[in-house]
Amino acid sequence: xxxxxxxxxxxxxxxxxxxxxxxxxxxxxxxxxxxxxxxxxxxxxxxxxxxxxxxxxxxxxxxxxxxxxxxxxxxxxxxxxxxxxxxxxxxxxxxxxxxxxxxxxxxxxxxxxxxxxxxxxxxxxxxxxxxxxxxxxxxxxxxxxxxxxxxxxxxxxxxxxxxxxxxxxxxxxxxxxxxxxxxxxxxxxxxxxxxxxxxxxxxxxx
Amino acid sequence: xxxxxxxxxxxxxxxxxxxxxxxxxxxxxxxxxxxxxxxxxxxxxxxxxxxxxxxxxxxxxxxxxxxxxxxxxxxxxxxxxxxxxxxxxxxxxxxxxxxxxxxxxxxxxxxxxxxxxxxxxxxxxxxxxxxxxxxxxxxxxxxxxxxxxxxxxxxxxxxxxxxxxxxxxxxxxxxxxxxxxxxxxxxxxxxxxxxxxxxxxxxxxx
Numbered sequence: 001x002x003x004x005x006x007x008x009x010x011x012x013x014x015x016x017x018x019x020x021x022x023x024x025x026x027x028x029x030x031x032x033x034x035x036x037x038x039x040x041x042x043x044x045x046x047x048x049x050x051x052x053x054x055x056x057x058x059x060x061x062x063x064x065x066x067x068x069x070x071x072x073x074x075x076x077x078x079x080x081x082x083x084x085x086x087x088x089x090x091x092x093x094x095x096x097x098x099x100x101x102x103x104x105x106x107x108x109x110x111x112x113x114x115x116x117x118x119x120x121x122x123x124x125x126x127x128x129x130x131x132x133x134x135x136x137x138x139x140x141x142x143x144x145x146x147x148x149x150x151x152x153x154x155x156x157x158x159x160x161x162x163x164x165x166x167x168x169x170x171x172x173x174x175x176x177x178x179x180x181x182x183x184x185x186x187x188x189x190x191x192x193x194x195x196x197x198x199x200x201x202x203x204x205x206x
Numbered sequence: 207x208x209x210x211x212x213x214x215x216x217x218x219x220x221x222x223x224x225x226x227x228x229x230x231x232x233x234x235x236x237x238x239x240x241x242x243x244x245x246x247x248x249x250x251x252x253x254x255x256x257x258x259x260x261x262x263x264x265x266x267x268x269x270x271x272x273x274x275x276x277x278x279x280x281x282x283x284x285x286x287x288x289x290x291x292x293x294x295x296x297x298x299x300x301x302x303x304x305x306x307x308x309x310x311x312x313x314x315x316x317x318x319x320x321x322x323x324x325x326x327x328x329x330x331x332x333x334x335x336x337x338x339x340x341x342x343x344x345x346x347x348x349x350x351x352x353x354x355x356x357x358x359x360x361x362x363x364x365x366x367x368x369x370x371x372x373x374x375x376x377x378x379x380x381x382x383x384x385x386x387x388x389x390x391x392x393x394x395x396x397x398x399x400x401x402x403x404x405x406x407x408x409x410x411x412x
Contacts (some may be wrong), residue, residue: 055377123340124330124333125330127317141347142346143349144349144366152362152363153359154360154363160352161349161350169410172263
């Protein structure tokens with residue numbers, strides 16, 4: 001369980017440094033407390049405005065604003081003032097969790113509850129010595145707003161698109177309580193991981 | 207191989223009835239000619255305008271226009287005249303293939319070449335007695351245009367969004383030749399399926 005140890009250490013440090021989306025800290029702690037599974041990168045769902053130097057140039061893109069709760073029109077308008085070069089997109093993305101399982105049986109359990117909790121795009125991303133399950137929704141919005149600092153979307157349109165993006169974000173997040181309940185059930189089945197308890201005490205001192 | 211037999215029969219009939227996207231017929235024939243794998247639903251990539259009665263009500267949504275090549279502004283404007291009720295979205299979607307493999311080894315091969323061909327969202331959708339690999343790209347655009355028959359996007363904005371959607375579509379489709387080459391390599395490894403030859407002759411009479 002060297003990999004889980006490392007994942008736990010980096011999770012606890014991220015929590016300590018307030019780098020984890022606050023609305024999923026409890027859920028991440030729950031998942032990682034279960035024997036035989038742990039999380040790698042996760043996001044609680046977000047909305048924001050992204051500037052991409054050119055189409056598909058994701059590694060070089062930068063967020064003008066990015067929040068994990070609904071975004072206001074005023075916030076968006078202010079952020080757009082910082083647009084300089086490349087394509088400007090409004091993006092809304094559902095919660096996403098990457099869960100590693102050590103056995104195929106556990107991976108199937110996680111996959112099953114992802115789907116059952118309403119995350120319709122839950123898949124196996126890797127099958128090898130370990131299994132990586134991605135719990136993902138379908139509530140993705142990608143809306144071009146302008147180019148090279150020039151906003152082509154009108155204020156009325158921008159308000160409309162943001163309202164749709166906010167609704168999709170809320171719809172995505174609304175499934176989190178059900179996911180939590182389902183992980184509680186898995187925990188009853190697989191048991192608590194003593195390594196989690198030990199490292200949590202050491203790093204978070206609680 | 208009862209499942210593959212049924213999949214082949216339905217594919218050949220769909221081709222005969224011209225229900226298969228013409229730009230991927232050759233690729234689908236190639237994949238299905240390989241021993242131990244076959245396709246279920248697939249799409250060559252498309253752009254169009256979708257009307258959804260309410261947010262997320264996918265089963266009740268209807269396409270006002272849907273094409274598997276770039277869409278013109280005029281086509282879109284004409285289609286928008288038919289908008290009546292619910293949310294109106296411009297959608298651009300990359301090619302997508304669902305490939306069933308009978309063994310985990312073959313599934314891993316297919317997964318590997320999906321990723322290697324540039325389809326970055328290639329995943330295992332199901333792991334059971336059979337393995338379902340989804341070969342999928344990341345070039346998704348979902349742009350709200352209006353509501354209840356009223357178009358909120360301006361003509362200038364619509365032109366801009368369509369040009370981005372068309373570019374994403376072309377970027378997605380540009381990976382198809384590489385995918386084809388990679389399936390040719392798999393075919394050399396796994397061999398040709400006699401069932402494919404037999405059913406193709408019977409149904410397509412060629």
